[in-house]
Amino acid sequence: MLTVYNTMTRKKEEFHPLHAGEVSIYCCGVTPYNDPHIGNARPFVTWDVIRRFLARKGYRVRYIQNFTDVDDKIINAANREGVTWKDISDRYIAAYFEAMDALNVRRADVFPRVSETMEDIISMIETLIARGYAYATAAGDVYYRVEAFARYGCLSGRSLDDMEAGARVEVNEAKDHPMDFALWKAAKPGEPSWDSPWGKGRPGWHIECSAMSVKYLGTAFDFHGGGSDLIFPHHENEIAQAEPCIDADEKFARYWLHNGFITIDNEKMSKSKNNFFTVKDILKEFTGEVIRFFILQTHYRSPLDFSDERLKEAQTALERLRKVHEVIGELAPRDGAAETAAPLAAQAETFLQAFDAAMEDDFNTALAISQMFGLAKEINRYHQEVTRGAAFDAVHFRQAADAYRTMAEVIGIFEQETAAADDGLTDALMALIIRIRQDARAAKNWAVADQIRDGLKEAGVLIEDTPAGVHWKRA
Numbered sequence: 001m002l003t004v005y006n007t008m009t010r011k012k013e014e015f016h017p018l019h020a021g022e023v024s025i026y027c028c029g030v031t032p033y034n035d036p037h038i039g040n041a042r043p044f045v046t047w048d049v050i051r052r053f054l055a056r057k058g059y060r061v062r063y064i065q066n067f068t069d070v071d072d073k074i075i076n077a078a079n080r081e082g083v084t085w086k087d088i089s090d091r092y093i094a095a096y097f098e099a100m101d102a103l104n105v106r107r108a109d110v111f112p113r114v115s116e117t118m119e120d121i122i123s124m125i126e127t128l129i130a131r132g133y134a135y136a137t138a139a140g141d142v143y144y145r146v147e148a149f150a151r152y153g154c155l156s157g158r159s160l161d162d163m164e165a166g167a168r169v170e171v172n173e174a175k176d177h178p179m180d181f182a183l184w185k186a187a188k189p190g191e192p193s194w195d196s197p198w199g200k201g202r203p204g205w206h207i208e209c210s211a212m213s214v215k216y217l218g219t220a221f222d223f224h225g226g227g228s229d230l231i232f233p234h235h236e237n238e239i240a241q242a243e244p245c246i247d248a249d250e251k252f253a254r255y256w257l258h259n260g261f262i263t264i265d266n267e268k269m270s271k272s273k274n275n276f277f278t279v280k281d282i283l284k285e286f287t288g289e290v291i292r293f294f295i296l297q298t299h300y301r302s303p304l305d306f307s308d309e310r311l312k313e314a315q316t317a318l319e320r321l322r323k324v325h326e327v328i329g330e331l332a333p334r335d336g337a338a339e340t341a342a343p344l345a346a347q348a349e350t351f352l353q354a355f356d357a358a359m360e361d362d363f364n365t366a367l368a369i370s371q372m373f374g375l376a377k378e379i380n381r382y383h384q385e386v387t388r389g390a391a392f393d394a395v396h397f398r399q400a401a402d403a404y405r406t407m408a409e410v411i412g413i414f415e416q417e418t419a420a421a422d423d424g425l426t427d428a429l430m431a432l433i434i435r436i437r438q439d440a441r442a443a444k445n446w447a448v449a450d451q452i453r454d455g456l457k458e459a460g461v462l463i464e465d466t467p468a469g470v471h472w473k474r475a
């Protein structure tokens with residue numbers, strides 16, 4: 001039974017999907033105006049693991065993640081560089097994909113953009129005005145009327161008075177209540193704008209996610225996710241916007257999951273504090289799988305302290321798991337009819353059950369990974385027995401290997417070429433093999449030269465003789 005911590009109820013709850021066999025998820029995406037930093041990456045790695053695990057449990061998963069491609073930060077960056085807002089958002093959407101591909105984050109089913117969802121956004125604002133939840137001003141702005149929504153504050157657990165006391169509220173005579181927030185902003189010179197019933201303008205930030213989630217998942221869906229900094233005001237406002245537009249018996253998002261911050265020296269990592277590290281920069285020193293593994297070694301709701309040492313520890317730990325993955329690659333294809341691995345297969349089953357149980361307990365990846373280490377140790381032990389001469393048991397060994405691979409697939413590791421992580425060993429070995437082949441050719445020993453070329457081809461490596469020398473590449 002899957003249980004999840006629901007921010008809305010502040011407790012762990014049993015998960016029951018809205019539709020049997022299906023899970024629908026909306027996660028707030030990035031504002032593409034800079035290279036994603038590791039704090040940006042955390043929710044997407046988290047949801048990627050959740051999606052993988054739900055797929056393992058047999059669910060058909062639909063996952064939507066937006067791009068806030070119309071935003072002050074994008075417009076400011078465009079003005080600074082003298083390019084269009086679209087140049088900036090396209091560039092950093094590409095940067096987002098590049099970083100997430102490196103972290104083995106699978107693509108969403110749909111990546112809606114604000115600029116491509118304008119009709120739905122405007123139509124939702126019209127509904128809110130018609131139902132008394134919003135009002136247009138003479139200046140062409142539209143505000144949400146927080147006092148009209150009795151449940152306002154339900155997610156963050158704050159009252160309007162608390163919010164007002166905690167916020168730096170500008171004096172704005174056009175607003176009915178200081179906490180009323182913009183659904184539509186009238187156009188200003190030099191800013192991109194779209195036609196609307198209230199004149200040219202662009203949407204406020206929050207309305208897009210209400211409009212997009214309802215458009216792509218329907219008026220009720222299973223999970224809504226994002227960083228815990230989005231609980232207020234963003235997700236609070238999403239609920240306030242969406243609920244008045246849907247039937248009273250519908251629920252909008254049913255489970256709200258929020259991941260913790262990434263900290264540096266116990267301070268929250270953020271662009272504004274200038275203490276952030278981009279994924280791109282960390283990738284110069286560590287592979288994407290190490291970064292991913294580092295993130296998943298901590299439960300998603302806990303703060304995650306970032307440091308070079310922690311990354312190096314993750315690298316060492318992942319390398320230990322990878323060695324076992326290689327042992328499996330070496331042993332699994334072998335034949336052997338002995339019965340020596342029956343205990344190993346039984347242990348593997350136990351570890352896999354414990355792995356699943358950890359994931360079913362609010363997606364506890366940290367605990368799940370420790371089960372993987374448990375199985376790794378047992379596989380190593382068996383490998384040593386076989387190395388020392390014990391007869392090999394192919395059937396039971398493969399059962400253990402399958403359990404290990406299943407865990408790796410959920411965690412999302414061992415999916416990339418190991419070349420980048422092997423400290424140039426592959427290159428050094430290839431140079432040696434090519435030199436032996438060259439020597440064989442020079443000695444007119446064609447049999448050996450051909451044997452090397454054919455053997456490499458079988459291993460998926462192509463040798464090319466060029467005027468500039470011999471090159472090799474993966475087929």
Ligand SMILES: [Zn+2]
Pocket residue numbers: 027028029209234
């Ligand atoms: Zn959002």
